[in-house]
Amino acid sequence: MPKILIPTPLRQFAEKKDSVDVDGATVGEVLAALTAAYPDMKKNLFNDEGKLRSFVNVYVNDEDIRFLEKDKTAVAATDTISIVPSIAGGKIAGGK
Amino acid sequence: MIKIEQEAWQLMVEHAQKTYPNECCGAMLGPIDGDTKTVRVALPLENAYPGAQRERYELRPEDLLFAEREARKNGMDLIGIFHSHPDCDAYFSKTDLENSCPWYSFVVLSIQKGQFHHANSWLPNMEQTEAAKEELEYPHA
Numbered sequence: 102m103p104k105i106l107i108p109t110p111l112r113q114f115a116e117k118k119d120s121v122d123v124d125g126a127t128v129g130e131v132l133a134a135l136t137a138a139y140p141d142m143k144k145n146l147f148n149d150e151g152k153l154r155s156f157v158n159v160y161v162n163d164e165d166i167r168f169l170e171k172d173k174t175a176v177a178a179t180d181t182i183s184i185v186p187s188i189a190g191g192k193i194a195g196g197k
Numbered sequence: 198m199i200k201i202e203q204e205a206w207q208l209m210v211e212h213a214q215k216t217y218p219n220e221c222c223g224a225m226l227g228p229i230d231g232d233t234k235t236v237r238v239a240l241p242l243e244n245a246y247p248g249a250q251r252e253r254y255e256l257r258p259e260d261l262l263f264a265e266r267e268a269r270k271n272g273m274d275l276i277g278i279f280h281s282h283p284d285c286d287a288y289f290s291k292t293d294l295e296n297s298c299p300w301y302s303f304v305v306l307s308i309q310k311g312q313f314h315h316a317n318s319w320l321p322n323m324e325q326t327e328a329a330k331e332e333l334e335y336p337h338a
Binding site: 106108109110111119144145156158160163165183185186187188189190191192193 | 220229246252253254255256258259261262265268269274275276278280282283285290292293294296297298299300301303323325
């Protein structure tokens, strides 16, 4: 089964596991299986419209799924899926 | 709360001062014990923002993937992100907030005229609409 690596802050929603093996042939199916098993994780990964939150990137091994087939990207049993935040910022556009 | 150990702190300040007048960025790794996060390792990363880096920073997701892997390899956690604000205070700007991630601590270092001035840590909410100040402990020179 594909393995999903759980970022530290989300482990509290997955029985403190640092990785979870889940069924699925695509990234979408694997993430659906993950959030079905651990429903509290869903609001961290998806917005109210069911879309991945803007700060969530998903990698299959070393590949960003945005440059593959997004949630339809195929995953094999030996693949490792990583959830990686998207982060930027800067001092402009308002302060305190 | 978040505590930053001497060696990591020194690296963060050096990275911020060296990058001045541009903004720097990097990852913070270490153990988390209950409510206490201890930054043991600072990982300076490249500011990948394609425009004016005096006012903006951007982390490449693949660099964060690397940081996450480093943490796992060393039995630590990815605790958060640091970046600098050259010649202004260590607030969490609207730009910081809108491009943040609620899972991590965000330490901002104020660099005034090339020298470290002060720092704050912030915890953004899920909707990226506000950030709470987090208790921060760092070594003083």
